[in-house]
Amino acid sequence: MDKIRVIDIKRSIFDNNDKDAEKLREQLKQEKTFLLNLMSSPGSGKTTTLMRTIEMLKEEIKIGVMEADIDSSVDAEKIATTGVKSIQLHTGGMCHLDADMTRQGLTEFGTQDMDLVVLENVGNLVCPAEFDTGAVKNAMILSVPEGDDKPLKYPLMFSICDAVLINKIDVMSVFDFDLEAAKERIKALNPKAEIFPVSARTGEGFEAWADWLRKNVTAWNE
Amino acid sequence: MHEMGVVLNIVRTAQEAAKANHVAKIGRLTLQVGELTGVIPKYVHACWPAAIEHTILEGANLVIEEIEGIATCKDCGCDYSVLENMNADQPVCPTCGSKQWKVKTGREVMIKDIGVIDD
Numbered sequence: 001m002d003k004i005r006v007i008d009i010k011r012s013i014f015d016n017n018d019k020d021a022e023k024l025r026e027q028l029k030q031e032k033t034f035l036l037n038l039m040s041s042p043g044s045g046k047t048t049t050l051m052r053t054i055e056m057l058k059e060e061i062k063i064g065v066m067e068a069d070i071d072s073s074v075d076a077e078k079i080a081t082t083g084v085k086s087i088q089l090h091t092g093g094m095c096h097l098d099a100d101m102t103r104q105g106l107t108e109f110g111t112q113d114m115d116l117v118v119l120e121n122v123g124n125l126v127c128p129a130e131f132d133t134g135a136v137k138n139a140m141i142l143s144v145p146e147g148d149d150k151p152l153k154y155p156l157m158f159s160i161c162d163a164v165l166i167n168k169i170d171v172m173s174v175f176d177f178d179l180e181a182a183k184e185r186i187k188a189l190n191p192k193a194e195i196f197p198v199s200a201r202t203g204e205g206f207e208a209w210a211d212w213l214r215k216n217v218t219a220w221n222e
Numbered sequence: 223m224h225e226m227g228v229v230l231n232i233v234r235t236a237q238e239a240a241k242a243n244h245v246a247k248i249g250r251l252t253l254q255v256g257e258l259t260g261v262i263p264k265y266v267h268a269c270w271p272a273a274i275e276h277t278i279l280e281g282a283n284l285v286i287e288e289i290e291g292i293a294t295c296k297d298c299g300c301d302y303s304v305l306e307n308m309n310a311d312q313p314v315c316p317t318c319g320s321k322q323w324k325v326k327t328g329r330e331v332m333i334k335d336i337g338v339i340d341d
């Protein structure tokens with residue numbers, strides 16, 4: 001019988017992707033383009049939030065949107081009504097985007113002259129958390145109907161996000177959502193996370209969120 | 223499916239490792255999967271045959287070792303199992319009752335080693 005020789009490797013399978021992501025960030029820095037990775041469960045309000053954010057910032061910042069959420073050609077069309085450029089990425093049923101797919105998407109889209117590109121990631125809270133897309137900042141949306149205990153169920157996602165939007169606060173009383181408890185749970189996982197309670201429907205809370213985004217885009221692109 | 227993306231990354235990493243070690247064929251691969259990742263061993267096994275077709279791993283056996291999720295308590299410093307100390311979806315330190323913790327192990331997806339057949 002053949003003898004099997006064992007070679008120690010001890011390498012994380014995320015190593016390659018982490019390196020690709022770092023390279024992409026360097027490229028974005030040179031091109032003065034800020035990439036925001038926006039994540040959430042399906043239906044939490046990514047597209048609605050984006051529409052409102054675009055309306056607030058489009059006069060001062062040149063924005064583009066890359067749609068990667070499954071079945072979201074509708075989303076790309078909706079975004080188009082705001083007048084900013086958008087592109088639909090074809091993820092072939094993948095549950096997340098990695099840095100290489102993101103870079104290809106940006107190239108196809110042609111983002112050199114954009115100040116801010118938002119990536120609407122695939123709607124799930126597990127896989128996108130494990131693959132760095134190369135984005136400058138990660139933001140996620142937790143919507144009120146999902147419950148204030150959601151952070152406990154998806155600790156990794158909450159721990160990698162720079163900003164967490166708590167959306168649909170207009171229906172907080174209907175769902176018996178405890179905002180303070182949700183904030184506390186997010187802070188326990190990620191003390192540095194900026195938390196924005198918002199309603200993409202009424203516009204409540206959007207000033208603070210837009211300020212955060214504007215500040216970060218300006219700092220990255222100067 | 224999430225595991226397909228993971229397996230494709232395993233193949234890529236293994237290919238590089240094989241090249242670095244001047245290996246032409248891999249007969250076995252040991253993968254370590256942390257309990258706190260979203261990666262489910264059963265599903266990795268399920269998509270393994272399709273992912274390794276026509277690669278250096280074609281026909282290779284996959285062995286998966288699970289790594290326990292261990293938390294370090296931020297208040298008293300002790301280490302404890304995350305999954306064995308869940309209370310209402312949240313780990314609680316069995317020594318001091320604190321809910322402040324950080325992950326020590328259990329988030330890794332690593333290729334531990336490869337088995338090669340020498341001619």
Ligand SMILES: Nc1nc2c(ncn2[C@@H]2O[C@H](COP(=O)(O)OP(=O)(O)O)[C@@H](O)[C@H]2O)c(=O)[nH]1
Nearest residue numbers: 042043044045046047048167168171199200201
């Ligand atoms: N009540 C309420 N509904 C919202 C809010 N934001 C989004 N929705 C609704 O939630 C549904 C899903 O929103 P969408 O933006 O498509 O979510 P996505 O799948 O994350 O892009 C739509 O019916 C929206 O009208 C909000 O702030 N309050």
Ligand SMILES: [Mg+2]
Nearest residue numbers: 046047069075
């Ligand atoms: Mg959408």
Ligand SMILES: [Zn+2]
Nearest residue numbers: 295298315318
């Ligand atoms: Zn303790």
